[in-house]
Amino acid sequence: MAGAGPSFLTLPERPAKPRSAGLTHVLDKGYSLDRVESVLKAYSGWIDVWKLGWGTAYIEPALAEKVRTLRDHHVKPCTGGTLLEIAWLQDRVDEFFEFATWAGFECVEVSRGSTDMLLAEKHRIIRQARSLGFEVFAEVGSKNPGDAVSAAEWVTELETDLEAGAGWLVAEGRESGTVGLYDASGYLREDLLDELASSAAAELIIYEAPQRAQQAHLIRRLGPEVNLGNIAVDDVMGLETLRRGLRSDTIGLGAALESSARAH
Template structure:
């Protein structure tokens, strides 16, 4: 029985020096989700040329796609697709579409654009678990993959009950979500102390493979990697991709020689 193909960076610069291998794309764990906050075509080309092979999924973040010409958005989706990177749309516009009663039409429009998926969230809109599950099913019916986000924004304290968060995660997965993204705000961003216990509880119940954690603030990438290893799925900004990959490979923060033992 053979395992997944490994990427040992043998075609990269200074290949005489070995570094820890990682599963080659497409991979099921150790995913890097990049938040595209409005990269222009040339900036996107630069990102893909320098770090494209270390990106597993791209996210059109913060609703900025609503501000751009359709042709530009289509071109960006195609640019990602040519590098084997599926692209999905973040939940801000999804929540507006829900409030305006056009969720079905919105999902159809994303599919028409060539988008791979959509984020279904209730970060800023109050929504029951049943309603969220139905929205996930609606997006799936439109031919989209769903990244379901759990957590709230705007100072709402949503981390007090691990059981309630876990129930929502389970409901999203049962409804057909591809992965569940755990919102950082109120968990490990914008707080005096990170709620590491909730993160540990969720990983303990669902494992690493089904969850994605946001890790954009300073210190979060090394904490997640030190705690869970390189198989943890992380959502980072476009300027953090190479930093994250270097830490996954043990080139910084975690110590090269300890990781190299046995390789």
């Protein structure tokens, strides 16, 4: 037991990496290289994507080393969508992609939540990113808490992002978990979640869920293999216990499997 860990409980299975479901997408708010190395040494098996939030990649002193360390641990490094939006505002998208290539990023996030970028322009950038070999995480939703949220518009944008070449889709929640997918109090917009979860793009959606209650709610609603994003580094193990039914918020996951196993 010392090598593989205990196995006496009935718990939801977690597939090994590279995963096609149950992704954990971490938000880097500006962590030092030493911190990143220590986290990856302990928990890289639970982390799939590592996003350098907003524009932190642009001023990160050890960017190339950080990106290389992530790739060495089979964690996909990704730029934040805000950085690309700023480049678009300044007509520097080509330069952005040169920068991302130099740094060694495998993925880029393409969003339009902070600017007045038209959907057609977002799709043009997605196609450009794909032509350059980047995996695209296309985000939908505004960062402005005052903007109206339309489930139908979100679904349409997600599906057309896929058609443009996006590999993964991100449902906006921000670092705070109080916009987009959530109301100002951090509660899920259930009608929006229903539409997203029943859409043709459902399996490729990463739900930003920075708060533990949000993570638990989504796991209970959509199962332990739901893709979750904007996870704080300190919450990586906590999220893994939620997925495995090892926390009171999701304790029923293990009990349901045990009941099913006994029935058969």
